[in-house]
Amino acid sequence: MTSPDQNPLPPQYEAAPTEASWYPRWTEHGVFTADRDRAADREPFVIVMPPPNVTAVLHVGHGLNNTVQDVLIRWRRMAGDEALWVPGTDHAGIATQNVVEKQLTAAGQTRFDLGREAFVERVAGFVEQTGGEILNQLKAIGCSADWTRTAYTFSPELSVAVREAFVRLHEDGLVYKGHRVIHWCPRCGTSLSDEEAEFTETAGKLYHLRYPLADDPTQSVTVATTRPETMLGDVAVAVHPEDERYAAMVGRELQLPLNGVRIPVVADSYTDPAFGSGAVKITPAHDANDFEVGKRHSLAMPVVIDAEGIVREGDGAAGRVPAELAGLDRFAARKQIVAMLEAAGALVKIDAHPHSVRHCYRCDTVVEPRLSNQWFVRMQPLAEKALTALRSGELRILPDRWEAVYVNWLEGIRDWNISRQIWWGHRVPVWYCDHCHAAPIVSRTDVTACPSCGGTVRQDEDVLDTWFSSWLWPISTLGWPNADAADLAAFYPGDVLVTAPEILFFWVSRMVMSGCWFMGKAPFHTVYLHGTVRDMQHRKMSKSLGNGIDPLDVVRLYGADALRWTMVAGLGLGVDVMLDPTDLDKSFAPGRNFCTKLWNIGRFLLSRVGEEPVQPVSALSADALSAADAWILARLDAAIAECDAALGPARPANGATWTAAERSRGLRLSEYAEAARRFVWNELADWYLESIKPRLAADSGVDREVARAVLAHVFDHALRLLHPIIPFITEALWHHLPQTSADAFLAQAPWPVARAEDTLSASERANAARFDTAQQAVQSIRQVRSEYAVNPGAFVSAVVMPTGGDDAAFAALSGVIGSLARATVTISPDAPAEAAASVVTPLVTVHVPLAGMIDLDKERQRLSGEITQLDTQLTALLGRLGNEKFVAKAPVAVVEAERAKAAEWQGRLDAMRTKLTQLGA
């Protein structure tokens, strides 16, 4: 036996050196590298990492997202799948450009000072230098991605995919260029998609303006607007065709205040007669709805606000902007215009008007709707396929309530504005010839001369929305569009996509569309949407609020495993994770405590097991097992089954589509963690280890060898169960087990398989059950000790009566019960005569005679209290059993269970009443 001083493991778990030594060993041995040849005869299991922005710094949201993926990928790797986790980064067009532009601003420059080419080079250089650091940070939290396949949305390979997608969609008739009112960010100087222009509730104002009739200034129409500055671009006032109030006005002309432009009153059912005055000013160039109205009535579309958000005369707006307003910022102009309108008597009133205003998702600037020429993808045909994938069961979303949201969005899908007026990104692969008027050339390869006239060409200035490369991620990272891409053949379609609900539309739905459109299959069968990390006030953690947690701080303080455990254990399906950024000690206590506990379990257990070889458990005869041995082996089976049930199924059983029964199962990570934790802590440590200490203390003997074998087996399997969540500490401990070979990795060790219930002998099962009885005996004695404040050091004597009579085999447990409960135990079928405290449980009745120590009154009171309680419950139970309808209608199994329960309660009640009599009540 190894004495504690010879223990090879330090008394405190040191995360930092453990993590620093194991991660490189995994990667050096290619543990995370997927092999497409192996994928031929195993199931591949593929996750593509949501690529973080290339300039991003790891925050706790990334930590959560990637920990979840790592848990799944490590689980499947151990379960025998060919696991592939594709990592990478996103070039993040607007976001990255903004970062570099900020640097330029600090140096008093703009991107225009540099020019396009130099600017793009500068951004590329910036990315080269600082980009991708986040991937190294992911290594620090243990992520087992296949770094040999690291991808980047702006790499040459992925650029090929982007062009292919654009050109093919164009060939399919799904890409077009159109003059539309789009969301425009004046700060970023670019258009935005609907999804990129986010609503913020704003306490706005509704300005009511009076527009007089051109030929009769005594009459007027009042219109309401939230953006009075747009009145300079008004081309009409619309009223509802059936609105009698305005019937006489339709067709007449109004004169715009300030610029005197004459505009017609038109009838259009877009107008809601119940809102405001029932008359709407129409500004086609600066409002998407007005644009539609304008088209219907063939109205002009003057642009009065430019790309920087400055009021000035743009296309078709000559004579519309008074000199004193030209050049003003749109918000300054608003103030000025309101003042001028008031002076002119055209301002009727201003109402408070809370409403939603769109903001740029990158810089939060108020979005300006603006007429411009943009590229769009016609989404309806793509959306159809994405809907079919979900409805056919090819795809599922967990939690399933998000499926309705997904369907709702796809059914109401609108065309996707994919062009951006920035410089950092995939340039639109379209060329124009200035010489002849040939149609624009859409090409997979760069075009240098016009194919029609041979003249010079110029490429479209716009770049593509960054999501236009991300939406190809599951196929482009595997080699699409290369026809002979081996990875694509071996690993597509993938399995699970793990992300937050925020980007269900931005990214997830579009990936499904691109996968279905280009590959004919959805890129994954499961979308797992996890919650958001929030602080104690339920606010989302963010840099600007200053309530974030740096995962690397947590790693430094408590280790990556503690971080991972805390997040996973708190991660109910789709539930937000609450952490307190001001108290990391408390927030990460679950992970830190569990890791420490596990370390100590390992330290103790391994020192007792020693380095001598152990027998495999399968070689032990069932007769050699003690009750505790049989029990812990049974508990291990149960724990494995619970972990499997919480995690799985890994894929649809039929390989193609989810059945209704499977559809919402699995990926309950917190349940998995809890099942594993309970086994290790509450069963292995609290009961098994405690109960076999005496056996291990013996110098030799068969019994000690059996205990060593069981210990080594059970701990080995426990570490396997835990490894996906806490990879470092488990790997480190595993290598101290005598049966572990030096060149193996826990990360690649087979996932445990529970023994089938029917392979166990009846005697082994009875043996295991006996330990349950012993546990209840121990707890009962402890309860009495505590109740009567017995001196902690003192031994009490106890008479244990197992339900079901004296069990000769049970007598062997008296020593175990005694040592766990600090008692001298007698196993007897008969109650002792003398007065004693007693506890009656379903499996056992325990009497603890505490001569002179028992407060008889207190014990009588306690017993009669328990009797009253149980009697009430028994009465209710008997009432139910006496109910004819219950007996007739309830399932037989339920009725029988209730009868058995009633009998048991009756027995316990009798025992307690006998006891009470003995106490002289």
Added chain:
RNA sequence: GGGCGAAUAGCUCAGUUGGUUAGAGCGCCUGUCUUACACACAGGAGGUCGGGGGUUCGAGACCCUCUUCGCCCACCA
């Protein structure tokens, strides 16, 4: 304005087709430094499952309604 979801212990949450005395973690109370672990061990308190109504032999679970939160979508100027 539509749609969806939630309300269970002080806090964060489980509770799988209705069926034992509703659970876990953290927190709280009482003991204990019992040589693996005080980041621990042992014992304990705490819930009429948001209110009301209904279906059922039986409801935390199903239906209706009210209240309070949260999320998503939307062209109310």
